[in-house]
Amino acid sequence: MTNNSAKSNLTATADVLRELPDIPRRDNEPVFDEPWQAEVFALSLSLHEQGVFTWTEWAHTLSSTIKEAQRDGDPDLGNTYYLHWLSALEQLIIDKNLGDAAQLNKLHKAWDTAARNTAHGLPITLP
Template sequence: MALRSEAAVEATRALPGIPQDADGPVFREPWEAQAFAMALALHARGVFTWTEWAAALANEIKRAQTAGDPDSGETYYRHWLATLENLVSAKGVASSDIQHRYRDAWDHAADRTPHGSPIILKPEDFARPSSD
């Protein structure tokens, strides 16, 4: 899967490590393209510069390698997503707690959704489990 847009071209120029082919950035899974698109949208809204992003991504990759990441290229977008989450929190867009709350709600909604059906978040998906 490739993504070709003016914003994607700008990102690949600013961030030369992005996996790409002649058509632009490439992704092995849809979630990778979605994480990429979220970063493009936040950059377009001025949440961070590509220079900030590159430094934060390099720090995340370095941290992961120190923790034993084999740096095979298969984890690049996992680092991308972690960087996205960290910057969103650091910039005050959404705290880590809010991000975890939505992640848990999404997981809850996905668990009850039959395969192939759209996942729909409901208010009860956000209910915190009781600590019995």
């Protein structure tokens, strides 16, 4: 168990507090901002339920992905959260040998081509 119990530090200096960014808050926000976020969320849950990875493996991959993004300059204010989720899912699928990066790239290109060859407003499908 790794619960940290931290007592409040009432003597923290004002200087330190000034450097801390505000917490971004919105009231009554939707659970998902865009449909793809719901899809990647459900994909992870579904793969976990199918036994592809444990939830601990998932949490570990997600937190590593978030740390990496922060190192690369993402202010990480919660709005990029599902992008990190998507990156973590790609990584874990590769780690678990369900596919490799080359296959994902190939499919990525195929969908791009399919979209460009599909008339506006029609459903996009792979040939």
